[in-house]
Amino acid sequence: xxxxxxxxxxxxxxxxxxxxxxxxxxxxxxxxxxxxxxxxxxxxxxxxxxxxxxxxxxxxxxxxxxxxxxxxxxxxxxxxxxxxxxxxxxxxxxxxxxxxxxxxxxxxxxxxxxxxxxxxxxxxxxxxxxxxxxxxxxxxxxxxxxxxxxxxxxxxxxxxxxxxxxxxxxxxxxxxxxxxxxxxxxxxxxxxxxxxxxxxxxxxxxxxxxxxxxxxxxxxxxxxxxxxx
Numbered sequence: 001x002x003x004x005x006x007x008x009x010x011x012x013x014x015x016x017x018x019x020x021x022x023x024x025x026x027x028x029x030x031x032x033x034x035x036x037x038x039x040x041x042x043x044x045x046x047x048x049x050x051x052x053x054x055x056x057x058x059x060x061x062x063x064x065x066x067x068x069x070x071x072x073x074x075x076x077x078x079x080x081x082x083x084x085x086x087x088x089x090x091x092x093x094x095x096x097x098x099x100x101x102x103x104x105x106x107x108x109x110x111x112x113x114x115x116x117x118x119x120x121x122x123x124x125x126x127x128x129x130x131x132x133x134x135x136x137x138x139x140x141x142x143x144x145x146x147x148x149x150x151x152x153x154x155x156x157x158x159x160x161x162x163x164x165x166x167x168x169x170x171x172x173x174x175x176x177x178x179x180x181x182x183x184x185x186x187x188x189x190x191x192x193x194x195x196x197x198x199x200x201x202x203x204x205x206x207x208x209x210x211x212x213x214x215x216x217x218x219x220x221x222x223x224x225x226x227x228x229x
Contacts, residue, residue, distance in 0.1 A: 025072030040072035111204025125166025177218035
């Protein structure tokens with residue numbers, strides 16, 4: 001795997017005998033070298049702090065294996081499996097009560113984890129199903145359960161969140177509303193036939209964030225402002 005974005009290059013390496021993901025922040029030659037170094041250092045430090053703080057809440061994120069702030073390098077656990085985006089699309093293409101139950105449980109779990117982040121003043125910053133992962137073995141196990149028509153408890157669904165580089169640690173209502181605005185727009189674009197499952201997201205979110213009413217109101221305000229721009 002190799003991916004190059006505007007801010008970072010991501011590849012899989014051998015780290016101490018095991019596969020790991022290396023994320024390297026790209027040097028920006030148009031910046032003064034001193035400024036570029038400080039920005040890459042601060043953004044790398046912020047991302048690692050967010051990953052660890054989210055993990056401390058009991059939400060799954062990759063383990064940090066190695067950090068070089070000077071070079072802007074993070075080496076982390078390789079969650080070898082599938083993006084939640086692809087998993088949802090695969091399940092949605094099937095038929096039967098088991099698939100519907102699994103979709104509902106997965107989306108409820110996303111809401112639970114996002115609600116817990118927000119309740120603790122943390123936002124993700126790029127909240128899409130492309131930035132959530134399953135280990136392959138976990139995805140296969142859930143598919144087998146769904147194929148048998150059985151119900152899956154959302155608490156038993158192991159979703160890993162990645163790429164928190166745009167997140168905030170002391171987030172206010174505006175940050176949370178923006179986080180959800182990004183999520184719902186991306187979900188509607190990526191999974192347009194599944195918008196009826198948004199109620200599952202809100203059920204999960206409300207179970208972890210007692211401030212859900214205020215967040216919903218701010219989200220509605222953000223959408224209203226966007227319409228009049």
